[in-house]
Amino acid sequence: MTKLLAVIERDLKKFRRNPLVIAMSVLMPIVYLVIIGNSFQGKLKALPMAVVNLDSGPYAKRVIENLRAIEAGPDTFTIFNINDRKVAVEGVKNGKYKAALIIPPDFSKRVVLKSGPEAGLFLDNTDGISSGAIRNSVGSAFRFLGTDYVSVRERYDRVHMREINLYSKVDYYQSLVPGVVIMAIFLGTLTTGAFNLVMDRFLGIDESYLLTPLSKSDIVSGLIISGLLITTVIAVLILVLSMLITGIPFSRGIEQYISVLIVINLTTLGLLSMMFLIMGRINHPRIVGILSGFLNVILFFPSGAVYPVASFPGWLKAFAKINPEAYAVNALKAVLFKRAGLADISGDIGFLLVFTLIMLTSSIVTFKRTL
């Protein structure tokens, strides 16, 4: 026991002596949250759109009002009123606007006469995401234009779909938080635990402690435990910070806190053991650098942290079934957004437990206690 504690003590002391590493481990996931949350949004906002209204009739006015409402509400686009259609189209071509809407002089007349009213939407279709968003919003401004005279009775014939939100609202920024916590855990498990072994090998320091009576499991579990302590503290810190930043309310129930801690600890332990299995024989930090990018992509993106697993193609779905990060994201989302208790996430916890046990056993078995 003294020996195991000494391995942990050595590792923690060394970590503490590197304040830059500590600062980076906390700062990077937070920066990630802020950058991704604000640059790669769920909904597009404030796309510049030129509007040329050549019709003074009531229906053109109605369309403009609808557009203004969208601008004030979801803010998909910002309207620029232009008088000349040529200027507007030119503006789309040279990138000043993402789109130009032209309402012709006979628009209202044609609506009244029901003779095929038309409006033109010039789109910069090289930017598919922006033009798609504008097409949808502008389309909704034209809906039901000619149907405002329908009788009250007729309305009962229309099918109504009522939207019932099961949980309190989660915006895109907030929905990133579980992923950011998992990313923090990934980074933590990559730079502690087995990585210290890689560095000791690289520096030739491993020779000395291999000469002591430390056993295989002393070395492996000692490094894993110190990595667990460090990574858990970082992950909890990141969780609290990102909840404050994105405005996720803190739960009052103790069960949620316990659930979150269990998920974070198990995920950390599982990934640390997996890293030990992968990096057990590596002796150069550069290999770890290459591995980190690779592992992050194959674990993080198929985890459901940014895109729902249900939309993956079959083969990727199959991979998500064995991806520990997918279970961790699922469990964290349930606890943070659905107020789930331990019983609700027992399946995720069960998988993480089995994954951890398999990885830990194989990493101790395969670890070679020789040079």
Add this chain to the structure above:
Amino acid sequence: MKNRHDKAIEVLEITKKLGRTIAVDAVSFDVIDGEFFGFLGPNGAGKTTLIRMLTTLLKPDSGGAIVAGCNVAKEPDTVRHRIGVVPQAMTSDLDLTGYENMNIYGKFYGIPRKERQERIKQLLDTVGLAARADELVAAYSGGMRRRLEIARVLVHRPEILFLDEPTIGLDPQSRHLIWEIIGKFRKRDSMTVFLTTHYMEEADLLCDRVAIIDSGKVIALGSPEDLKARIPGNDIVSLTIPDISSGIAGKIEDLPFVHKLDVQDNAVRVYVDSGAQNLPVLIEKVGEAGGKVMSATIQEQSLEDVFIHYTGKSIREEVKKVSFLVGAGVPQKWGR
């Protein structure tokens, strides 16, 4: 507490292949309890590989060794408790202090707190680092680090101390300090010391017995005096003769007081009796044969000459050719 054995180390036909080369080739020898034993050879001769096998870091391909009464292959853990090893590469943690380094290692051996603290204090005192014990090792010089490492491996009072090239890369002053410290510890704790080196004077000065190793094989073993006495002639005359011909060499070899002759380019090493007396005769003979002696030095035989005698090459030449990285098995690590 300690059960001492007549033989501290018994090595029998130990062999290890690294890649395609046989690094250690069926080497056998014994080290007597309490002896200061030296393993002398150029870089790449197999010294580090041998020491790693004796200290449980590498498994021999065949043959074996009994170290401190235990078979290294069968009871590695007991062996690790009974030996202290200073590897060739510096292995202290730079971001820990000198004291912390020692304390952690003391815990690795499970030494109780009180005993550990006392022992560390005493060891740091002996190696002259007590005043700087609380500084980070990163601030230590190479000599200080080496001293710390020697102290560190003695925390658990080992029966045998292994030192792999302990003074490599150190300045002469630090080297002398290390020699002094090893001597002090050895006397106080009556330890067996096993040292590898490629410095002749180090082996000559410190060791009771020396084994000379080249290309994985032991080529000579004995006390430094014995080894030197085995070479014919008691002095070596080194002559520089431009354009030396076989005729000149033959004339020298025919002289009654000449035992042996080595020619390398312009440099001629002549193993002779009473060098100072016979030098004028040598120069005269060379002149008669049509050669000219440009310079001449006389020296007493050293272990260097023993090495040259057995291998036909100088240790120092080998040293010059390889970078310092070649020691300590560094290149092997990449293929591991």
